[in-house]
Amino acid sequence: MIRLYTGARSGNSHKIALFLSVLGVPHETVEIPYGPELRTPEFLAKNPRGQVPVLEADGKCIWDSMAILVYIARAHGGEKWLPLDPAGMAEVMQWLALAENELLFGIAQARIMLRYRGPEDELVFLDMKRARFLIQRGLTAMERRLASHEWLALGRPTIAEMACYTYPALNAEAEIDMTPYPAIRAWMDRVRALPGFIPMIGT
Ligand SMILES: N[C@@H](CCC(=O)N[C@@H](CS)C(=O)NCC(=O)O)C(=O)O
Known part of the structure; x- marks a missing residue:
């Protein structure tokens, strides 16, 4: 199951939630409050920047909304959302x-x-x-x-x-x-x- 670490007021996280929803990709969402919870060793192991969004998929953590959009487009959208030419x-x-x-x-x-x-x-x-x-x-x-x-x-x-x-x-x-x-x-x-x-x- 794909897991999206997100923040309630995070615009960068919304980009990812929006794309997953448009593609109909099943996923679960984990909300991380701003502040110390972004700086725990567990979360920093997922994203060394200590920010949301992070996507956990295929045993990997991908951070930065742009990298995550690229990943989802290629993994779930075929050529439509990000072509390779x-x-x-x-x-x-x-x-x-x-x-x-x-x-x-x-x-x-x-x-x-x-x-x-x-x-x-x-x-x-x-x-x-x-x-x-x-x-x-x-x-x-x-x-x-x-x-x-x-x-x-x-x-x-x-x-x-x-x-x-x-x-x-x-x-x-x-x-x-x-x-x-x-x-x-x-x-x-x-x-x-x-x-x-x-x-x-x-x-
Ligand atoms: N370039 C990053 C920016 C991520 C970002 O700024 N995340 C904010 C929420 S929208 C955050 O986690 N802020 C908390 C912090 O930087 O400590 C991306 O596109 O994912």
Whole structure:
């Protein structure tokens, strides 16, 4: 049985729960509270970074939401969600890079600074001005693509959608005005209409 270690308010964990649900992959979920439980020797043996999400499958632990999406796509999705041809794979992966850079260091960090900042977060988080700059750059790149395409890559839903949906959907918690991004708003509706879609708390 696949096991997903997750956090209740973790956007990165939602990406994985969403993809497993869309693919209909049976799994169990273990919720780890933020704080010391992420730093126990048992959990650090699963993820040396001490973060959720972690996926336990085939006797291995895979950490980082992008690596986990790649694993699930190839293990359970055939060619559909992440093809192996060089150009197709690269087209999908460039959006995973945007998810891990502009969206994570922009939207995810603004959300934490505004809503969920804890004592451990002092050293980790950037200033709000920089987060706002990254948000604008990341969302503008998505808007440019989606203004003339239904999906981020390959003309169909791929793990680019799974990687890039959750944080823009948390725009209210990050106090982002989505008015300049109509194509992203329409794309989020298309993602929500995918069979098996499950929402993130706070969206
Ligand atoms: N790049 C990582 C980021 C993971 C991450 O930031 N996880 C958060 C929850 S969304 C976490 O565990 N935070 C607790 C900590 O860093 O101590 C990924 O995509 O999985």
